[in-house]
Amino acid sequence: MKMASGIELTRECKHVFEQIRKMKQHRYVIFIIKDEREIRVDILGIRDANYDDFLRDLRRGGPKECRYAVYDYAYHHQCQGASSTCLKEKLFLMLWCPVQARVKDKMLYSSSFAALKRDFIGVQKCIQATEMDEACREAVEEQLRSLDRD
Amino acid sequence: MSGGTMLYGGDEIGALVFDPGHHSLRVGYAQEDSPKAEIPSVVGIGQAAQASDTNLDPETKTDNNVTPGNSDSRKFYVDTNYVNVPRSHMEVQTYMKDGMIDNWELFEKVIDYAYANVIQSEPEYHPVLFSEASWNVRNNREKLTELMFEKYNVPAFFLVKNAVLAAFSSGRATALVVDSGATHTSAVPVHEGYVLSQAVVKSPLGGDFLSRQCRQHLEKHGIDLSPVYKIASKDVVKERDNARCTLRKLPENLTQSWQNYMLQLMMQDFQMNVLQVLENPYDERVAAQIPTVHYEFPNGYHQDFASERFKIAESLFDNAMLGAGQLASTSVGMCDADVRLSLFGSVVVTGGNTLLQGFPERLNRDLQLRAPSNTRLKMISANGSVERRFGAWIGGSILASIGTFQQMWISSQEYEEAGKSQVERKCP
Numbered sequence: 074m075k076m077a078s079g080i081e082l083t084r085e086c087k088h089v090f091e092q093i094r095k096m097k098q099h100r101y102v103i104f105i106i107k108d109e110r111e112i113r114v115d116i117l118g119i120r121d122a123n124y125d126d127f128l129r130d131l132r133r134g135g136p137k138e139c140r141y142a143v144y145d146y147a148y149h150h151q152c153q154g155a156s157s158t159c160l161k162e163k164l165f166l167m168l169w170c171p172v173q174a175r176v177k178d179k180m181l182y183s184s185s186f187a188a189l190k191r192d193f194i195g196v197q198k199c200i201q202a203t204e205m206d207e208a209c210r211e212a213v214e215e216q217l218r219s220l221d222r223d
Numbered sequence: 224m225s226g227g228t229m230l231y232g233g234d235e236i237g238a239l240v241f242d243p244g245h246h247s248l249r250v251g252y253a254q255e256d257s258p259k260a261e262i263p264s265v266v267g268i269g270q271a272a273q274a275s276d277t278n279l280d281p282e283t284k285t286d287n288n289v290t291p292g293n294s295d296s297r298k299f300y301v302d303t304n305y306v307n308v309p310r311s312h313m314e315v316q317t318y319m320k321d322g323m324i325d326n327w328e329l330f331e332k333v334i335d336y337a338y339a340n341v342i343q344s345e346p347e348y349h350p351v352l353f354s355e356a357s358w359n360v361r362n363n364r365e366k367l368t369e370l371m372f373e374k375y376n377v378p379a380f381f382l383v384k385n386a387v388l389a390a391f392s393s394g395r396a397t398a399l400v401v402d403s404g405a406t407h408t409s410a411v412p413v414h415e416g417y418v419l420s421q422a423v424v425k426s427p428l429g430g431d432f433l434s435r436q437c438r439q440h441l442e443k444h445g446i447d448l449s450p451v452y453k454i455a456s457k458d459v460v461k462e463r464d465n466a467r468c469t470l471r472k473l474p475e476n477l478t479q480s481w482q483n484y485m486l487q488l489m490m491q492d493f494q495m496n497v498l499q500v501l502e503n504p505y506d507e508r509v510a511a512q513i514p515t516v517h518y519e520f521p522n523g524y525h526q527d528f529a530s531e532r533f534k535i536a537e538s539l540f541d542n543a544m545l546g547a548g549q550l551a552s553t554s555v556g557m558c559d560a561d562v563r564l565s566l567f568g569s570v571v572v573t574g575g576n577t578l579l580q581g582f583p584e585r586l587n588r589d590l591q592l593r594a595p596s597n598t599r600l601k602m603i604s605a606n607g608s609v610e611r612r613f614g615a616w617i618g619g620s621i622l623a624s625i626g627t628f629q630q631m632w633i634s635s636q637e638y639e640e641a642g643k644s645q646v647e648r649k650c651p
Binding site: 077078079081108109110168170171174177179180181182184187201203207219 | 397565617630
């Protein structure tokens with residue numbers, strides 16, 4: 074069954090997602106719903122970009138704008154009993170609906186979220202955020218680390 | 224003919240949104256910010272013999288909502304302006320039961336009224352989106368689909384769970400929706416836009432329960448509860464002085480059901496103005512320090528209410544099994560372990576009863592105690608009373624107006640081809 078709103082992704086979105094997942098070409102990508110019709114690529118983040126760049130781009134449209142984002146997040150993980158750490162990279166998908174956003178946009182973005190989840194295979198964590206305390210680095214990293222068993 | 228799909232393009236002709244609840248039915252056009260009308264979920268039923276003398280009432284001469292029954296000659300009164308008038312032998316009855324439409328005959332009267340007096344247009348021009356309780360049963364869903372297509376000839380129809388609408392309109396695809404309405408409080412987990420129906424938990428503690436508590440409390444203290452319809456005029460009296468008012472001359476044989484209904488309306492006003500929930504479990508000393516609230520009854524009697532206003536509201540939370548916090552944590556506990564954290568991370572609070580002062584704060588506290596330690600708990604509640612009361616309607620209004628949603632409707636063509644079972648296939 075289709076998701077509630079009927080909005081679909083463009084082929085470009087899937088292409089960019091694969092560029093990140095397989096080729097590691099970008100650090101992140103931000104998506105936007107255009108004309109209440111389809112999901113399109115809004116901003117691409119270069120591979121060297123950091124998390125602050127991402128948060129700035131996420132809110133570039135203004136404090137009332139909703140967005141989707143995929144970020145390839147890297148962090149150091151210390152396995153239990155091991156003295157050295159290893160670098161982990163995880164993809165997360167974010168639904169960004171700021172509290173101040175219009176109800177119409179909140180509805181549009183949240184009811185179409187299922188389309189991205191369905192088409193982006195390989196995303197390890199889905200994060201919904203309405204305020205900065207949910208989108209900040211600490212909160213996101215905590216969620217990603219909770220996936221590590223030990 | 225240019226194919227069925229063009230006939231219900233939502234851009235050309237406004238879709239209608241209906242959101243039925245125990246307190247009222249919300250009706251209006253999609254894409255608008257709030258419903259056009261809020262019609263009480265009760266219908267007044269007058270006796271046939273009364274027909275001649277009710278016609279003397281000025282308001283019944285011209286109103287076209289008094290629908291004569293076909294097989295019997297009962298008269299039906301719909302909407303506040305007609306139901307709230309004292310009439311001999313008029314019984315008041317609701318068509319809702321347990322969050323679902325139960326008395327279809329009365330329900331149809333209300334829909335007839337909505338089309339004639341609120342929408343003022345022909346049903347066959349407007350696609351219709353209905354909201355439903357998350358625990359609605361298949362039989363009921365099919366019956367509603369059948370009714371809308373067969374009786375009202377709607378061009379297209381859709382049915383959405385109200386919890387899903389509430390979650391979406393808060394910007395969440397996954398959320399625990401805590402809805403406290405007139406007859407019950409429920410906790411409904413929504414995961415990626417679908418209700419996890421095996422984990423829905425509900426209790427009968429809602430606004431009506433509080434109304435009964437208020438009534439008991441006030442009657443115990445000997446306060447005269449004469450609703451406004453009994454009062455002709457009143458004098459100004461000092462606080463706690465006996466009321467001085469003159470009573471109206473009323474028709475004889477007012478029914479018990481109508482009088483109870485009017486008393487309930489009065490109690491609803493009382494509870495919204497006076498009651499408040501403490502952030503921590505009820506404590507006489509804490510409650511005594513909070514400023515009192517003044518309330519004047521319809522007969523002119525007035526007084527301050529102090530700690531009792533917290534004590535009455537406390538019953539929504541202090542119940543071991545049915546308290547709102549317990550309800551929410553039980554529901555989360557019945558879901559898969561991997562969605563529990565995201566549910567605790569987005570608790571959407573909606574429903575008219577949650578407008579009770581302090582409700583979201585207390586729920587937050589109770590839930591924090593029951594959630595596993597270091598859980599990130601987040602409560603989301605709309606600030607305005609309109610958004611909180613009409614959350615599901617507003618969600619439906621937006622959904623029905625999204626361009627790409629037009630392909631989701633069950634069209635009349637599809638209904639004709641496959642019948643009422645379409646609703647199970649197309650509306651999750």
